[in-house]
Amino acid sequence: AGQGLIVSFGEMLIDFVPTVSGVSLAEAPGFLKAPGGAPANVAIAITRLGGKAAFVGKLGDDEFGHMLAGILKENKVSAEGVNFDKGARTALAFVTLRADGEREFMFYRNPSADMLLKPEELNLNLIKSGKIFHYGSISLIVEPCRSAHMKAMDEAKKAGALLSYDPNLRLPLWPSAEYAKEQILSIWNKADLIKVSDNELEFLTGSSKIDDESAMSLWHPNLKLLLVTLGEKGCRYYAKNFKGSVDGFPVKAVDTTGAGDSFVGSLLVKIVDDLSIIQDEAKLREVLKYACACGAITTTKKGAIPALPNHSDVLEVLKG
Numbered sequence: 001a002g003q004g005l006i007v008s009f010g011e012m013l014i015d016f017v018p019t020v021s022g023v024s025l026a027e028a029p030g031f032l033k034a035p036g037g038a039p040a041n042v043a044i045a046i047t048r049l050g051g052k053a054a055f056v057g058k059l060g061d062d063e064f065g066h067m068l069a070g071i072l073k074e075n076k077v078s079a080e081g082v083n084f085d086k087g088a089r090t091a092l093a094f095v096t097l098r099a100d101g102e103r104e105f106m107f108y109r110n111p112s113a114d115m116l117l118k119p120e121e122l123n124l125n126l127i128k129s130g131k132i133f134h135y136g137s138i139s140l141i142v143e144p145c146r147s148a149h150m151k152a153m154d155e156a157k158k159a160g161a162l163l164s165y166d167p168n169l170r171l172p173l174w175p176s177a178e179y180a181k182e183q184i185l186s187i188w189n190k191a192d193l194i195k196v197s198d199n200e201l202e203f204l205t206g207s208s209k210i211d212d213e214s215a216m217s218l219w220h221p222n223l224k225l226l227l228v229t230l231g232e233k234g235c236r237y238y239a240k241n242f243k244g245s246v247d248g249f250p251v252k253a254v255d256t257t258g259a260g261d262s263f264v265g266s267l268l269v270k271i272v273d274d275l276s277i278i279q280d281e282a283k284l285r286e287v288l289k290y291a292c293a294c295g296a297i298t299t300t301k302k303g304a305i306p307a308l309p310n311h312s313d314v315l316e317v318l319k320g
Protein backbone atom coordinates (compact mmCIF):
# COMPACT_ATOMS: atom_id res chain seq x y z
CA ALA A 1 0.00 0.00 0.00
CA GLY A 2 0.98 3.64 -0.35
CA GLN A 3 2.51 3.72 -3.85
CA GLY A 4 1.26 7.23 -4.73
CA LEU A 5 3.46 10.18 -3.82
CA ILE A 6 2.51 12.37 -0.84
CA VAL A 7 4.10 15.83 -0.82
CA SER A 8 4.44 17.46 2.59
CA PHE A 9 5.07 21.21 2.66
CA GLY A 10 6.43 23.36 5.46
CA GLU A 11 9.20 23.48 8.03
CA MET A 12 11.80 21.06 9.30
CA LEU A 13 13.81 21.88 12.40
CA ILE A 14 15.66 20.41 15.35
CA ASP A 15 13.95 19.89 18.70
CA PHE A 16 16.26 20.04 21.70
CA VAL A 17 14.46 17.69 24.09
CA PRO A 18 15.43 17.24 27.76
CA THR A 19 16.36 13.69 28.78
CA VAL A 20 13.96 13.89 31.76
CA SER A 21 10.38 15.10 32.12
CA GLY A 22 9.05 17.77 34.45
CA VAL A 23 11.93 20.25 34.13
CA SER A 24 12.83 22.93 31.61
CA LEU A 25 15.66 22.35 29.14
CA ALA A 26 17.88 24.66 31.22
CA GLU A 27 17.36 22.50 34.33
CA ALA A 28 17.70 19.12 32.60
CA PRO A 29 20.77 16.91 33.10
CA GLY A 30 21.01 16.46 29.34
CA PHE A 31 19.16 16.77 26.04
CA LEU A 32 18.59 14.97 22.75
CA LYS A 33 18.83 16.63 19.35
CA ALA A 34 15.64 15.35 17.75
CA PRO A 35 14.81 16.30 14.17
CA GLY A 36 11.22 17.52 13.80
CA GLY A 37 8.86 20.09 12.32
CA ALA A 38 5.32 18.86 11.75
CA PRO A 39 5.39 18.57 7.92
CA ALA A 40 8.76 16.78 7.98
CA ASN A 41 7.48 14.43 10.68
CA VAL A 42 4.50 13.61 8.48
CA ALA A 43 6.76 12.84 5.50
CA ILE A 44 8.91 10.47 7.56
CA ALA A 45 5.85 8.88 9.20
CA ILE A 46 4.75 7.98 5.65
CA THR A 47 8.02 6.46 4.43
CA ARG A 48 8.54 4.55 7.68
CA LEU A 49 5.22 2.83 7.00
CA GLY A 50 6.29 1.96 3.46
CA GLY A 51 4.76 4.91 1.59
CA LYS A 52 6.31 7.47 -0.79
CA ALA A 53 6.85 11.02 0.43
CA ALA A 54 8.61 14.22 -0.57
CA PHE A 55 9.35 17.10 1.78
CA VAL A 56 9.19 20.65 0.37
CA GLY A 57 10.71 23.48 2.38
CA LYS A 58 13.84 25.48 3.13
CA LEU A 59 16.75 24.73 5.45
CA GLY A 60 19.77 26.80 6.50
CA ASP A 61 23.01 26.10 4.64
CA ASP A 62 24.55 25.22 8.03
CA GLU A 63 25.41 22.11 10.05
CA PHE A 64 21.80 21.70 11.22
CA GLY A 65 20.34 22.08 7.73
CA HIS A 66 22.66 19.46 6.27
CA MET A 67 22.00 17.15 9.22
CA LEU A 68 18.26 17.43 8.50
CA ALA A 69 18.69 16.80 4.76
CA GLY A 70 20.66 13.69 5.72
CA ILE A 71 17.79 12.54 7.93
CA LEU A 72 15.33 12.91 5.07
CA LYS A 73 17.62 10.82 2.89
CA GLU A 74 18.14 8.17 5.56
CA ASN A 75 14.38 7.89 5.85
CA LYS A 76 13.88 7.64 2.07
CA VAL A 77 12.00 10.94 1.87
CA SER A 78 12.64 12.79 -1.40
CA ALA A 79 14.53 16.05 -0.79
CA GLU A 80 14.21 17.23 -4.42
CA GLY A 81 11.97 20.03 -3.16
CA VAL A 82 14.38 21.22 -0.44
CA ASN A 83 16.18 24.55 -0.85
CA PHE A 84 19.09 25.83 1.25
CA ASP A 85 19.23 29.48 2.31
CA LYS A 86 22.71 30.98 2.15
CA GLY A 87 22.07 33.61 4.82
CA ALA A 88 19.60 32.37 7.44
CA ARG A 89 20.05 29.53 9.91
CA THR A 90 17.92 26.42 10.30
CA ALA A 91 14.98 26.75 12.71
CA LEU A 92 15.49 25.31 16.23
CA ALA A 93 12.95 24.42 18.95
CA PHE A 94 13.74 24.14 22.66
CA VAL A 95 11.27 21.78 24.29
CA THR A 96 10.10 21.40 27.88
CA LEU A 97 8.50 18.06 28.69
CA ARG A 98 5.87 18.48 31.35
CA ALA A 99 5.42 15.72 33.92
CA ASP A 100 2.16 14.67 32.16
CA GLY A 101 3.99 14.04 28.85
CA GLU A 102 2.73 17.25 27.15
CA ARG A 103 5.34 19.60 25.72
CA GLU A 104 6.04 23.32 25.61
CA PHE A 105 8.23 25.05 23.00
CA MET A 106 10.58 28.01 22.58
CA PHE A 107 11.84 28.70 19.06
CA TYR A 108 14.84 30.14 17.27
CA ARG A 109 13.22 31.83 14.24
CA ASN A 110 14.94 35.14 13.71
CA PRO A 111 14.14 34.67 10.80
CA SER A 112 15.01 31.03 10.22
CA ALA A 113 15.57 29.62 6.72
CA ASP A 114 12.14 27.93 6.57
CA MET A 115 10.44 31.36 6.61
CA LEU A 116 12.41 32.50 3.56
CA LEU A 117 11.21 30.03 0.92
CA LYS A 118 10.12 32.05 -2.14
CA PRO A 119 7.35 31.05 -4.58
CA GLU A 120 9.84 31.04 -7.47
CA GLU A 121 12.01 28.51 -5.63
CA LEU A 122 9.30 25.84 -5.57
CA ASN A 123 9.89 22.59 -7.44
CA LEU A 124 6.55 22.65 -9.23
CA ASN A 125 7.10 19.42 -11.15
CA LEU A 126 7.53 17.57 -7.88
CA ILE A 127 4.55 19.29 -6.27
CA LYS A 128 2.30 18.51 -9.24
CA SER A 129 3.26 14.85 -9.24
CA GLY A 130 1.80 14.26 -5.75
CA LYS A 131 -1.50 12.43 -5.25
CA ILE A 132 -1.86 14.20 -1.89
CA PHE A 133 -0.50 17.60 -0.90
CA HIS A 134 -0.21 17.98 2.87
CA TYR A 135 0.52 21.27 4.63
CA GLY A 136 0.09 23.14 7.84
CA SER A 137 1.91 24.52 10.80
CA ILE A 138 3.78 27.80 10.61
CA SER A 139 4.38 28.68 6.95
CA LEU A 140 1.33 30.99 6.85
CA ILE A 141 2.77 33.38 9.42
CA VAL A 142 5.11 35.56 7.34
CA GLU A 143 6.27 36.35 3.82
CA PRO A 144 7.78 35.10 1.62
CA CYS A 145 6.97 31.55 2.79
CA ARG A 146 3.28 32.46 3.02
CA SER A 147 3.18 33.17 -0.74
CA ALA A 148 5.18 30.02 -1.42
CA HIS A 149 2.64 28.06 0.64
CA MET A 150 -0.29 29.55 -1.32
CA LYS A 151 1.31 28.89 -4.68
CA ALA A 152 2.28 25.30 -3.81
CA MET A 153 -1.22 24.59 -2.52
CA ASP A 154 -2.93 26.06 -5.58
CA GLU A 155 -0.64 24.27 -8.06
CA ALA A 156 -1.17 20.95 -6.29
CA LYS A 157 -4.93 21.43 -6.36
CA LYS A 158 -4.88 22.35 -10.06
CA ALA A 159 -2.92 19.18 -10.76
CA GLY A 160 -5.67 17.16 -9.06
CA ALA A 161 -4.06 16.39 -5.68
CA LEU A 162 -6.12 15.88 -2.53
CA LEU A 163 -5.33 18.77 -0.16
CA SER A 164 -4.71 17.71 3.45
CA TYR A 165 -4.46 20.40 6.13
CA ASP A 166 -3.31 20.19 9.74
CA PRO A 167 -3.13 23.72 11.21
CA ASN A 168 -0.78 22.52 13.97
CA LEU A 169 -1.31 25.70 15.91
CA ARG A 170 1.74 26.98 17.81
CA LEU A 171 0.22 30.14 19.20
CA PRO A 172 3.42 31.67 20.67
CA LEU A 173 4.82 31.91 17.13
CA TRP A 174 2.00 34.11 15.84
CA PRO A 175 1.91 37.89 16.27
CA SER A 176 -1.57 37.57 17.83
CA ALA A 177 -4.28 34.98 18.39
CA GLU A 178 -6.70 36.93 16.18
CA TYR A 179 -4.23 36.92 13.30
CA ALA A 180 -3.63 33.17 13.70
CA LYS A 181 -7.34 32.46 13.57
CA GLU A 182 -7.90 34.73 10.59
CA GLN A 183 -5.02 33.19 8.61
CA ILE A 184 -5.94 29.60 9.40
CA LEU A 185 -9.58 30.16 8.47
CA SER A 186 -8.59 32.05 5.31
CA ILE A 187 -7.34 28.84 3.70
CA TRP A 188 -9.91 26.57 5.38
CA ASN A 189 -12.20 26.18 2.37
CA LYS A 190 -9.43 24.94 0.08
CA ALA A 191 -8.76 21.73 1.99
CA ASP A 192 -10.35 18.37 1.17
CA LEU A 193 -9.29 16.81 4.44
CA ILE A 194 -8.64 18.65 7.72
CA LYS A 195 -7.26 17.33 10.98
CA VAL A 196 -7.48 19.46 14.11
CA SER A 197 -6.81 18.64 17.75
CA ASP A 198 -9.44 19.23 20.42
CA ASN A 199 -7.51 22.34 21.55
CA GLU A 200 -7.48 23.73 18.02
CA LEU A 201 -11.20 23.09 17.69
CA GLU A 202 -11.75 25.13 20.85
CA PHE A 203 -9.50 27.89 19.58
CA LEU A 204 -11.03 28.11 16.11
CA THR A 205 -14.66 27.95 17.20
CA GLY A 206 -14.25 30.04 20.34
CA SER A 207 -16.41 27.47 22.14
CA SER A 208 -15.09 25.52 25.13
CA LYS A 209 -17.32 22.58 24.17
CA ILE A 210 -15.78 19.78 22.13
CA ASP A 211 -18.92 18.37 20.57
CA ASP A 212 -20.48 17.62 17.19
CA GLU A 213 -22.02 21.04 16.99
CA SER A 214 -18.74 22.88 17.44
CA ALA A 215 -16.96 20.51 15.02
CA MET A 216 -19.70 20.92 12.42
CA SER A 217 -19.45 24.71 12.68
CA LEU A 218 -16.07 24.23 10.94
CA TRP A 219 -17.58 22.18 8.11
CA HIS A 220 -17.41 23.62 4.58
CA PRO A 221 -19.18 22.36 1.46
CA ASN A 222 -16.04 21.14 -0.33
CA LEU A 223 -14.70 19.29 2.68
CA LYS A 224 -14.56 15.48 2.42
CA LEU A 225 -13.34 14.63 5.90
CA LEU A 226 -12.86 16.50 9.18
CA LEU A 227 -10.93 14.76 11.96
CA VAL A 228 -10.69 15.92 15.56
CA THR A 229 -7.95 14.21 17.56
CA LEU A 230 -8.56 13.78 21.28
CA GLY A 231 -5.16 12.68 22.64
CA GLU A 232 -5.43 9.37 24.54
CA LYS A 233 -9.18 9.25 23.77
CA GLY A 234 -8.58 8.72 20.04
CA CYS A 235 -10.48 10.77 17.46
CA ARG A 236 -13.83 11.89 16.06
CA TYR A 237 -14.53 11.88 12.33
CA TYR A 238 -17.03 13.84 10.23
CA ALA A 239 -17.80 13.15 6.57
CA LYS A 240 -20.72 14.24 4.37
CA ASN A 241 -22.88 11.24 5.16
CA PHE A 242 -21.58 9.86 8.45
CA LYS A 243 -19.76 10.68 11.66
CA GLY A 244 -18.41 8.76 14.64
CA SER A 245 -15.44 8.11 16.85
CA VAL A 246 -12.54 5.70 17.16
CA ASP A 247 -11.02 4.91 20.56
CA GLY A 248 -7.39 5.51 21.39
CA PHE A 249 -4.97 2.74 22.39
CA PRO A 250 -3.93 2.85 26.05
CA VAL A 251 -0.16 3.34 26.33
CA LYS A 252 2.24 4.91 28.80
CA ALA A 253 2.94 8.29 27.17
CA VAL A 254 6.38 9.75 27.86
CA ASP A 255 6.43 12.47 25.15
CA THR A 256 3.46 13.30 22.93
CA THR A 257 5.61 15.21 20.38
CA GLY A 258 4.73 13.99 16.90
CA ALA A 259 1.60 12.00 17.86
CA GLY A 260 -0.62 14.14 15.64
CA ASP A 261 1.89 13.98 12.76
CA SER A 262 2.13 10.22 13.07
CA PHE A 263 -1.67 10.03 13.07
CA VAL A 264 -1.93 12.14 9.88
CA GLY A 265 0.98 10.48 8.06
CA SER A 266 -0.39 7.00 8.66
CA LEU A 267 -3.85 8.06 7.58
CA LEU A 268 -2.49 9.51 4.32
CA VAL A 269 -0.39 6.47 3.51
CA LYS A 270 -3.48 4.29 3.93
CA ILE A 271 -5.68 6.36 1.61
CA VAL A 272 -3.26 7.57 -1.08
CA ASP A 273 -3.92 4.70 -3.49
CA ASP A 274 -7.70 4.85 -3.07
CA LEU A 275 -8.99 8.25 -2.02
CA SER A 276 -12.58 6.97 -2.00
CA ILE A 277 -11.77 5.28 1.34
CA ILE A 278 -12.51 8.52 3.15
CA GLN A 279 -16.10 8.34 1.94
CA ASP A 280 -16.64 4.75 3.06
CA GLU A 281 -17.22 4.60 6.81
CA ALA A 282 -16.24 0.97 7.39
CA LYS A 283 -12.96 1.35 5.49
CA LEU A 284 -12.28 4.73 7.07
CA ARG A 285 -12.72 3.29 10.59
CA GLU A 286 -10.08 0.65 9.86
CA VAL A 287 -7.71 3.37 8.67
CA LEU A 288 -8.40 5.52 11.73
CA LYS A 289 -7.76 2.60 14.05
CA TYR A 290 -4.39 2.19 12.36
CA ALA A 291 -3.74 5.94 12.68
CA CYS A 292 -4.66 5.97 16.39
CA ALA A 293 -2.27 3.05 16.97
CA CYS A 294 0.49 5.03 15.21
CA GLY A 295 -0.24 8.12 17.31
CA ALA A 296 -0.21 6.07 20.51
CA ILE A 297 3.12 4.38 19.69
CA THR A 298 4.70 7.76 18.96
CA THR A 299 3.95 8.95 22.52
CA THR A 300 5.88 6.07 24.07
CA LYS A 301 9.33 7.36 23.03
CA LYS A 302 11.03 10.75 23.30
CA GLY A 303 11.19 13.05 20.29
CA ALA A 304 9.06 12.98 17.14
CA ILE A 305 10.94 11.29 14.27
CA PRO A 306 12.80 8.77 16.46
CA ALA A 307 9.42 7.66 17.85
CA LEU A 308 7.57 7.13 14.54
CA PRO A 309 6.59 3.47 14.09
CA ASN A 310 7.11 1.10 11.19
CA HIS A 311 4.32 -1.15 9.89
CA SER A 312 5.20 -4.15 12.06
CA ASP A 313 5.21 -2.01 15.25
CA VAL A 314 1.67 -0.97 14.38
CA LEU A 315 0.49 -4.51 13.67
CA GLU A 316 1.70 -5.57 17.11
CA VAL A 317 -0.32 -2.84 18.84
CA LEU A 318 -3.38 -3.64 16.71
CA LYS A 319 -3.15 -7.32 17.72
CA GLY A 320 -3.29 -6.12 21.35
Ligand code: ADP
Pocket: 196, 197, 198, 229, 230, 231, 232, 233, 234, 235, 247, 248, 249, 250, 251, 253, 256, 258, 259, 260, 261, 263, 291, 292, 293, 294, 295, 296, 297, 299
Ligand atom coordinates in the same frame (compact mmCIF):
# COMPACT_ATOMS: atom_id res chain seq x y z
P1 ADP B 1 -1.78 16.51 18.33
O1 ADP B 1 -0.38 15.95 18.49
O2 ADP B 1 -2.04 17.07 16.98
O3 ADP B 1 -2.21 17.38 19.48
P2 ADP B 1 -3.14 14.33 19.61
O4 ADP B 1 -2.31 14.60 20.80
O5 ADP B 1 -4.61 14.39 19.79
O6 ADP B 1 -2.75 15.26 18.38
O7 ADP B 1 -2.69 12.90 19.09
C1 ADP B 1 -3.03 12.35 17.85
C2 ADP B 1 -3.45 10.92 18.02
O8 ADP B 1 -2.41 10.17 18.66
C3 ADP B 1 -4.69 10.77 18.89
O9 ADP B 1 -5.85 10.82 18.08
C4 ADP B 1 -4.48 9.39 19.50
O10 ADP B 1 -4.95 8.38 18.64
C5 ADP B 1 -2.96 9.28 19.63
N1 ADP B 1 -2.52 9.69 20.98
C6 ADP B 1 -2.08 10.92 21.36
N2 ADP B 1 -1.78 10.95 22.66
C7 ADP B 1 -2.02 9.71 23.14
C8 ADP B 1 -1.89 9.08 24.43
N3 ADP B 1 -1.48 9.75 25.51
N4 ADP B 1 -2.23 7.77 24.52
C9 ADP B 1 -2.68 7.07 23.45
N5 ADP B 1 -2.81 7.61 22.22
C10 ADP B 1 -2.50 8.90 22.06
